[in-house]
Amino acid sequence: MQFELLSQLGLGLTRSAQTRLENFVKVFNIYNSHTNLVSKKDEEHFFVKHIYDSLSINLFLQKYGFEKFKMLDIGTGGGFPAIPISIFYDECDILAIDSIAKKIGFVELAKKELMLEHLVPACRRAEELKYTDKGSFDIAVSRAVAPLRVLLEYSVPYLKIGGYFVAYKSLSADRELEEAQNALATLRAEFVEKIDYKLPGLEGYSRQLVIIKKNDKTPSIFPRKSGAPKKLPL
Numbered sequence: 001m002q003f004e005l006l007s008q009l010g011l012g013l014t015r016s017a018q019t020r021l022e023n024f025v026k027v028f029n030i031y032n033s034h035t036n037l038v039s040k041k042d043e044e045h046f047f048v049k050h051i052y053d054s055l056s057i058n059l060f061l062q063k064y065g066f067e068k069f070k071m072l073d074i075g076t077g078g079g080f081p082a083i084p085i086s087i088f089y090d091e092c093d094i095l096a097i098d099s100i101a102k103k104i105g106f107v108e109l110a111k112k113e114l115m116l117e118h119l120v121p122a123c124r125r126a127e128e129l130k131y132t133d134k135g136s137f138d139i140a141v142s143r144a145v146a147p148l149r150v151l152l153e154y155s156v157p158y159l160k161i162g163g164y165f166v167a168y169k170s171l172s173a174d175r176e177l178e179e180a181q182n183a184l185a186t187l188r189a190e191f192v193e194k195i196d197y198k199l200p201g202l203e204g205y206s207r208q209l210v211i212i213k214k215n216d217k218t219p220s221i222f223p224r225k226s227g228a229p230k231k232l233p234l
Contacts, residue, residue: 027110059209073142097125149176169210
């Protein structure tokens with residue numbers, strides 16, 4: 001396992017974290033062999049493409065001084081980035097949501113096997129979260145393949161004022177930011193910066209964390225009813 005690469009992200013690898021990462025990979029490989037959580041072509045570079053990429057959030061967490069936080073992971077899929085983050089920040093509350101039951105089923109299994117007490121998996125869409133979840137998270141994250149203006153409506157309403165949405169993006173970030181100007185204004189948020197990083201050993205895999213800050217209370221109609229953000233993006 002390429003654990004030494006994590007030092008590039010400012011992460012110190014404790015024995016506990018290493019054991020959990022090793023167990024996570026084992027559990028993931030078994031589950032993925034019969035339930036397609038990631039594509040077969042990604043299996044060869046699984047650690048870098050999914051675990052390392054998920055943990056790149058540490059570049060943001062260190063820069064912005066976060067040690068304890070409440071996080072929402074939107075479209076977690078097979079638990080990315082929620083599970084790797086929970087392994088290293090195991091006292092932080094993380095709600096990981098996805099609309100596909102078999103994927104959340106795996107996250108629930110991993111939570112149990114890795115004893116991640118503060119990770120809460122839930123099979124639901126972002127538009128269907130409780131009203132009481134609005135304005136309650138310090139950070140929202142997403143590696144989901146969706147345009148930024150759509151992800152903003154899924155995430156910003158659930159952030160505290162002064163909270164941050166961090167979107168994992170590739171080189172499409174500039175175009176998506178341009179398209180998201182109306183969404184940013186409508187949801188009372190602003191673009192702060194992009195944090196660039198590369199996936200080690202994979203040429204051409206340049207990545208960016210797009211940092212969005214919530215500046216004021218989001219109008220109560222957001223997010224709109226299920227499906228609307230995607231069909232009629234802001």
